[in-house]
Amino acid sequence: xxxxxxxxxxxxxxxxxxxxxxxxxxxxxxxxxxxxxxxxxxxxxxxxxxxxxxxxxxxxxxxxxxxxxxxxxxxxxxxxxxxxxxxxxxxxxxxxxxxxxxxxxxxxxxxxxxxxxxxxxxxxxxxxxxxxxxxxxxxxxxxxxxxxxxxxxxxxxxxxxxxxxxxxxxxxxxxxxxxxxxxxxxxxxxxxxxxxxxxxxxxxxxxxxxxxxxxxxxxxxxxxxxxxxxxxxxxxxxxxxxxxxxxx
Amino acid sequence: xxxxxxxxxxxxxxxxxxxxxxxxxxxxxxxxxxxxxxxxxxxxxxxxxxxxxxxxxxxxxxxxxxxxxxxxxxxxxxxxxxxxxxxxxxxxxxxxxxxxxxxxxxxxxxxxxxxxxxxxxxxxxxxxxxxxxxxxxxxxxxxxxxxxxxxxxxxxxxxxxxxxxxxxxxxxxxxxxxxxxxxxxxxxxxxxxxxxxxxxxxxxxxxxxxxxxxxxxxxxxxxxxxxxxxxxxxxxxxxxxxxxxxxx
DNA sequence: ATCATAATTTGATCCTAGGCGAATTGTGGC
DNA sequence: GCCACAATTCGCCTAGGATCAAATTATGAT
Numbered sequence: 001x002x003x004x005x006x007x008x009x010x011x012x013x014x015x016x017x018x019x020x021x022x023x024x025x026x027x028x029x030x031x032x033x034x035x036x037x038x039x040x041x042x043x044x045x046x047x048x049x050x051x052x053x054x055x056x057x058x059x060x061x062x063x064x065x066x067x068x069x070x071x072x073x074x075x076x077x078x079x080x081x082x083x084x085x086x087x088x089x090x091x092x093x094x095x096x097x098x099x100x101x102x103x104x105x106x107x108x109x110x111x112x113x114x115x116x117x118x119x120x121x122x123x124x125x126x127x128x129x130x131x132x133x134x135x136x137x138x139x140x141x142x143x144x145x146x147x148x149x150x151x152x153x154x155x156x157x158x159x160x161x162x163x164x165x166x167x168x169x170x171x172x173x174x175x176x177x178x179x180x181x182x183x184x185x186x187x188x189x190x191x192x193x194x195x196x197x198x199x200x201x202x203x204x205x206x207x208x209x210x211x212x213x214x215x216x217x218x219x220x221x222x223x224x225x226x227x228x229x230x231x232x233x234x235x236x237x238x239x240x241x242x243x244x245x246x247x248x
Numbered sequence: 249x250x251x252x253x254x255x256x257x258x259x260x261x262x263x264x265x266x267x268x269x270x271x272x273x274x275x276x277x278x279x280x281x282x283x284x285x286x287x288x289x290x291x292x293x294x295x296x297x298x299x300x301x302x303x304x305x306x307x308x309x310x311x312x313x314x315x316x317x318x319x320x321x322x323x324x325x326x327x328x329x330x331x332x333x334x335x336x337x338x339x340x341x342x343x344x345x346x347x348x349x350x351x352x353x354x355x356x357x358x359x360x361x362x363x364x365x366x367x368x369x370x371x372x373x374x375x376x377x378x379x380x381x382x383x384x385x386x387x388x389x390x391x392x393x394x395x396x397x398x399x400x401x402x403x404x405x406x407x408x409x410x411x412x413x414x415x416x417x418x419x420x421x422x423x424x425x426x427x428x429x430x431x432x433x434x435x436x437x438x439x440x441x442x443x444x445x446x447x448x449x450x451x452x453x454x455x456x457x458x459x460x461x462x463x464x465x466x467x468x469x470x471x472x473x474x475x476x477x478x479x480x481x482x483x484x485x486x487x488x489x490x491x492x493x494x495x496x
Numbered sequence: 497a498t499c500a501t502a503a504t505t506t507g508a509t510c511c512t513a514g515g516c517g518a519a520t521t522g523t524g525g526c
Numbered sequence: 527g528c529c530a531c532a533a534t535t536c537g538c539c540t541a542g543g544a545t546c547a548a549a550t551t552a553t554g555a556t
Contacts (some may be wrong), residue, residue: 011473022276026358027351028294032283036544047324054503064546069504071544088502088553103275109328109346110274156402233268284514302533312516317534319514336523336532 033078035104038063039071042092043080047100048228049133049209051084051091069086097204100132108194126197128221128230134193134208135215139232139248141198143211146246153190153203162190162203175214175243182210193217281326282354286311287319289339291328295348296476297381297457299332299339320400346454348380349441357441374445374471376478382441382456383463387480388495389446391459396493401451403437410438410451420455422463423491 011230034040046052058068072092075081082095085232094100115149130137135143145154152168153200155161162170169179183189193204215221220236223229232248241244282288286309293308294300306316320340323329330343342348347365374386383391400416403409412420417427431437433454441452451459463469468484473479480496488494 027354028285028288029286030283030354030357031279035276035278035280035283037276038544040279044275063544065503066505066547067545073504087253087312090503102353106275106278109350150481200472287512311514313533314517314535315515321534336534 008196019228030078030080032072033080034103038067039075042068042071042075043099043103044228046081046092046094047103047132048130048223049094049100051093053089053091054149057092097132097191097193098186099160101204104131104194108180111197125229128232129228130203130212130223130230131193131204134202134204135210135221135230136193136195136202137230138199139221139230140202141195141200142246142248143244144202146244147203156190159190161188161205162207165205166192172211176217177207177210177214182206278326278328280383281328282320282351284319285481286315288439289324290316290319290323291342291347291351292476294329294340294342295351295380296378296471297342297348299341301337301339317428342380345380345435345439345441349452351377352442359416359445373477376480377476378460378478379441379443379450379452382450382452383469383478384441384443384450385445385478387469387478388450389443389448391492392450394492395451398492404438409436409440409453412438412455418460424457425455425462425464430454441462 020157033205034043034239041061042057045057054068054072057072058065061068061071063071070091072081072083076083076092077132080099081092084091084093126137127133128137130136131140134140144153147168148162149156150167150171152165153162154165154168157165164179173179186204190203190207191205192201193208194200195202202208215236216223218235218239220239221230221232224231237248240248282291289309290305293305303313305320306313306340309319309381312318320329320331322339327341327343328347330339330479331468332339332363338400344377355393365455374385376383376385378384379388382388392401395416396403396410398415400413400419402416405412411426421427433455436453438451438455439453440449441456443450463484464471466483466487467481468487469478469480472479485496488496
């Protein structure tokens with residue numbers, strides 16, 4: 001019997017750590033940083049896009065301030081959070097939308113992993129929530145669909161992003177969005193973001209963030225106790241039906 | 249000075265572990281499972297979609313068979329890999345495309361984390377590679393674009409997936425893809441999969457897998473030593489130019 | 497200047513999780 | 527039935543990491 005060639009190749013690949021082993025090890029580092037319960041709690045708390053101080057994060061993580069501090073150091077070293085200092089307060093927030101996106105995608109796995117799809121009708125998070133700094137959940141997906149149906153939003157760059165049509169720009173301007181300013185920001189304008197509860201994309205990026213700001217300002221939605229969940233107000237229902245033809 | 253209401257709410261949210269703390273903890277578990285270097289190496293090795301035995305995986309991970317065995321148990325418990333037994337061999341493979349997708353999204357973070365975009369011209373993996381069981385890299389994205397330009401592929405369901413047009417079905421049938429059988433499989437037909445090196449979507453799912461099979465069968469691409477990398481053959485260049493008008 | 501508060505650093509403790517070798521189980525070939 | 531091989535389980539060791547209390551640094555208020 002002859003030794004299978006495949007095994008020899010595998011051994012070689014294992015010993016050869018020059019190719020993309022570096023990339024793999026960073027992935028392991030990042031995953032390990034997320035993979036500590038206290039740190040995961042902090043990260044998910046930050047997924048609403050707000051910045052929080054280390055003592056606040058110590059509370060949500062359920063650890064002492066000193067412990068939280070080392071955790072945050074680790075997260076910062078892995079570039080999952082960033083720090084900005086204001087006087088004696090030090091605010092931590094997610095490093096960027098990409099981090100929120102990766103956390104969402106791990107949620108997809110976690111959600112799909114629990115095989116009980118039957119009675120596990122989740123909670124109010126399914127209806128409407130924030131994803132980093134924009135709308136997600138059933139409401140986020142519904143808005144996304146509605147905007148496309150109205151011809152306000154067009155699919156761009158092979159499905160990974162959207163762009164506003166002329167009509168869409170006018171319509172959003174009428175809602176109070178400063179489209180030109182939003183477009184001028186140094187982040188992607190309107191990328192598609194996969195929704196873990198709906199398994200379909202919703203609107204993210206600068207435009208998604210601007211939209212959430214408007215919705216909050218007009219009190220269409222209000223943050224729930226758990227800051228990621230959003231409650232749709234009576235005003236919101238009325239306005240979205242009248243302005244968008246969307247029944248929620 | 250009054251205590252900020254936000255802090256009280258945060259403490260409450262921390263104590264209240266009923267809402268989505270369960271989801272967070274599973275995410276932590278999954279991330280921790282990925283976050284061990286040896287396990288990460290195994291997972292990335294499996295990203296080509298092949299099933300491998302525990303001894304093979306022990307080799308690539310650089311650990312003893314017994315150690316590899318407990319690692320694989322852990323990965324199976326977290327539903328990241330699945331096991332199928334054939335006689336005295338026990339083959340492990342990724343649990344599903346969703347796992348590959350999550351690993352890919354962590355790669356995005358790891359890639360973006362290294363701020364040296366200058367001299368870090370990566371390796372042959374950028375040109376063409378397998379992502380779980382379909383084509384990725386520059387070639388994967390180029391094919392995706394070309395199919396859309398040819399009117400073979402249409403964007404579906406708000407950008408998260410594609411579907412074949414009538415012309416596309418005929419064209420792929422001419423290439424040797426059994427479109428009807430592919431469509432009948434119990435997995436998503438043609439979802440968009442985000443490419444970490446190109447930062448744009450490529451074609452995944454059942455159709456993406458079928459396409460890779462054809463490309464391998466027709467020897468348009470051949471697996472490199474590192475099994476995730478693919479080399480484009482002379483035949484492949486000629487055929488893709490002639491049949492698709494794609495210069496690679 | 498002095499004090500109070502926010503946050504980190506230090507030091508010490510504890511314990512989980514990774515590691516391997518040896519023994520055990522399971523399967524196929526003879 | 528017996529042996530060879532794959533794979534897992536067991537026992538033991540070690541190290542890294544999570545934790546907190548106490549001390550230290552930094553900043554703002556009085």
